[in-house]
Amino acid sequence: MTEEKKFANPYLMGIALGLVLLASFLIMGKGLGASGAANRMGVAAIDTVAPGHVTANAYLAANKAGGKSPLDNWYVFELLGVFLGGAVSAYAAGRLKRGIVRGPRASIRFRLVAAFAGGAIMGVGARLARGCTSGQALSGGALLSVGSWVFMLAVFAGGYAMAYFVRRQWL
Amino acid sequence: MTLPIHSLVAGGYEIGLVVAVGIGFAFGFVLERAGFGRATTLAAQFYGTNMTVFKVMFGAIATAMTGLMVASGLGLVDLRALSEMAASTTYLWPMLVGGLLLGAGFITSGYCPGTSMVSAASGNLDGLVTFGGVVVGTMIYGEVQPLVAGFHNSGDLGQLFLYDLIGVPPAALAAAVVAMAIGGFFLAEKLERVFTRRFKGEDLAEAPRRPRRWAFATLGTLTVVGLGTLLVPVGSTASASALESARIEQADFARRLLDEPWSMRIVDLRDRKACSEQRIPGSECVPLAELGKLNLQYAPANRDLVLLSDGALSAAPAPALQFKGRTYLLSDGWAGWRRYALEEPKAPSADAPEAARRAYRFQAALHQAMTGAAPPPPPPAAVKSFVPPKKHKGGGCG
Numbered sequence: 001m002t003e004e005k006k007f008a009n010p011y012l013m014g015i016a017l018g019l020v021l022l023a024s025f026l027i028m029g030k031g032l033g034a035s036g037a038a039n040r041m042g043v044a045a046i047d048t049v050a051p052g053h054v055t056a057n058a059y060l061a062a063n064k065a066g067g068k069s070p071l072d073n074w075y076v077f078e079l080l081g082v083f084l085g086g087a088v089s090a091y092a093a094g095r096l097k098r099g100i101v102r103g104p105r106a107s108i109r110f111r112l113v114a115a116f117a118g119g120a121i122m123g124v125g126a127r128l129a130r131g132c133t134s135g136q137a138l139s140g141g142a143l144l145s146v147g148s149w150v151f152m153l154a155v156f157a158g159g160y161a162m163a164y165f166v167r168r169q170w171l
Numbered sequence: 172m173t174l175p176i177h178s179l180v181a182g183g184y185e186i187g188l189v190v191a192v193g194i195g196f197a198f199g200f201v202l203e204r205a206g207f208g209r210a211t212t213l214a215a216q217f218y219g220t221n222m223t224v225f226k227v228m229f230g231a232i233a234t235a236m237t238g239l240m241v242a243s244g245l246g247l248v249d250l251r252a253l254s255e256m257a258a259s260t261t262y263l264w265p266m267l268v269g270g271l272l273l274g275a276g277f278i279t280s281g282y283c284p285g286t287s288m289v290s291a292a293s294g295n296l297d298g299l300v301t302f303g304g305v306v307v308g309t310m311i312y313g314e315v316q317p318l319v320a321g322f323h324n325s326g327d328l329g330q331l332f333l334y335d336l337i338g339v340p341p342a343a344l345a346a347a348v349v350a351m352a353i354g355g356f357f358l359a360e361k362l363e364r365v366f367t368r369r370f371k372g373e374d375l376a377e378a379p380r381r382p383r384r385w386a387f388a389t390l391g392t393l394t395v396v397g398l399g400t401l402l403v404p405v406g407s408t409a410s411a412s413a414l415e416s417a418r419i420e421q422a423d424f425a426r427r428l429l430d431e432p433w434s435m436r437i438v439d440l441r442d443r444k445a446c447s448e449q450r451i452p453g454s455e456c457v458p459l460a461e462l463g464k465l466n467l468q469y470a471p472a473n474r475d476l477v478l479l480s481d482g483a484l485s486a487a488p489a490p491a492l493q494f495k496g497r498t499y500l501l502s503d504g505w506a507g508w509r510r511y512a513l514e515e516p517k518a519p520s521a522d523a524p525e526a527a528r529r530a531y532r533f534q535a536a537l538h539q540a541m542t543g544a545a546p547p548p549p550p551p552a553a554v555k556s557f558v559p560p561k562k563h564k565g566g567g568c569g
Contacts, residue, residue, distance in 0.1 A: 014230015123308015
């Protein structure tokens with residue numbers, strides 16, 4: 001196995017990420033995002049199994065307005081790019097390998113249950129807030145939107161408040 | 172305003188999707204390089220042992236924000252139009268509660284939605300499971316949304332930005348945010364040393380100073396340039412043409428209304444009753460007598476002012492003459508718009524020149540869009556049918 005490269009300097013990566021976001025603003029007039037695409041994947045899955053169910057719920061049906069597939073959307077393609085970019089970067093740094101990232105005292109089962117539960121809580125939170133850390137905190141934050149800054153501070157508050165209760169998983 | 176690239180935003184949907192993959196690729200690449208494909212790196216933020224999340228996030232916000240200030244100061248982009256296009260409306264209460272939930276889910280799963288995708292891409296099962304959880308969570312919310320729709324839409328403050336709330340120029344607020352971010356970075360490094368000693372019982376190795384200095388210098392330069400643009404008089408290039416108001420034809424106006432609505436500020440001078448009954452989408456109802464209250468001399472000059480009244484305006488009214496940007500008078504005013512867009516267009520004969528047929532197809536599509544009328548009869552000649560430019564709604568996380 002090749003030697004794993006160290007992670008890059010956080011300040012330089014902050015600038016790099018800021019330039020990517022700036023490019024997205026200037027070229028497309030859009031920020032970055034992730035949870036919107038996750039939502040559309042879910043709607044697409046339900047739509048395949050039970051299209052009537054999606055049509056009956058106006059909130060879900062908005063994702064296939066105009067008869068378009070829920071996946072026919074800019075952010076879905078952007079998230080596809082995120083997957084590709086992450087994979088290529090991990091491969092180039094010798095970090096592309098199967099595994100489960102967990103703290104020294106967490107069992108595999110506990111880790112996976114926590115991952116799923118945490119993901120589901122984030123899914124609910126992101127829909128409620130109309131965006132996640134990428135779309136609200138990062139993109140809206142850079143645009144100085146009031147709602148995005150409220151959201152961002154709440155994310156850190158929620159994380160620090162919950163950290164004590166899940167410390168067994170990480171410390 | 173040359174940016175964003177209008178043809179991409181308004182019309183080039185397929186090319187836009189290619190750009191989406193490219194931008195996403197860069198996004199995922201940078202996140203992975205920063206170590207965000209590992210839950211342990213991300214979770215450490217909340218135990219204080221490794222504040223990479225804070226540093227990367229605020230570094231990125233500071234960079235993109237000051238970059239936008241510079242671009243807007245140089246006249247490349249209209250900051251407000253872009254912000255309204257890309258940021259979501261502020262709904263205070265759901266955003267607060269949603270943020271708390273997202274933070275709790277973040278430390279429980281070890282990822283946020285975007286980084287869970289990066290983790291999955293680098294081969295981690297926990298990242299994939301987290302992303303699956305996110306999809307399921309959004310669907311759970313989709314099921315209950317009709318029950319909580321009231322809360323979902325509560326605390327609606329409209330498109331609100333911090334610089335409006337405080338009442339300072341955007342570039343000045345950006346400078347303050349950068350100063351706070353840099354202060355926060357030094358504090359974060361101090362905390363990292365304290366908590367590493369407490370939780371891990373070891374001393375943190377000194378971080379290399381050179382990249383940090385380089386990054387701070389970049390942020391500082393962007394901030395200073397952004398502030399410097401405040402000193403440049405607004406609309407200095409446009410003021411030469413300010414006094415002569417041009418007439419804009421209905422066809423050119425309609426096409427601009429569909430392709431780049433953000434490039435115009437449409438002011439309807441008819442009396443308020445007529446205007447509130449029916450008006451051009453996106454226009455403001457300002458009766459002629461009240462035009463002075465808009466303080467057009469201070470209005471940003473980067474959006475063209477389009478004025479219309481019942482019929483043709485012979486000259487721009489006095490308050491509009493103080494506007495520093497370009498002013499247009501809509502040809503034949505509301506009467507002209509009603510004829511052009513709201514009445515069913517007459518189809519040209521089959522032997523009409525191509526230009527006339529194309530104009531008809533556009534007008535028919537506009538008529539349909541404005542009135543919701545049934546699609547017009549097919550164009551007379553068997554040529555490729557006209558597809559009206561697609562419009563996309565902006566939005567944070569989409």
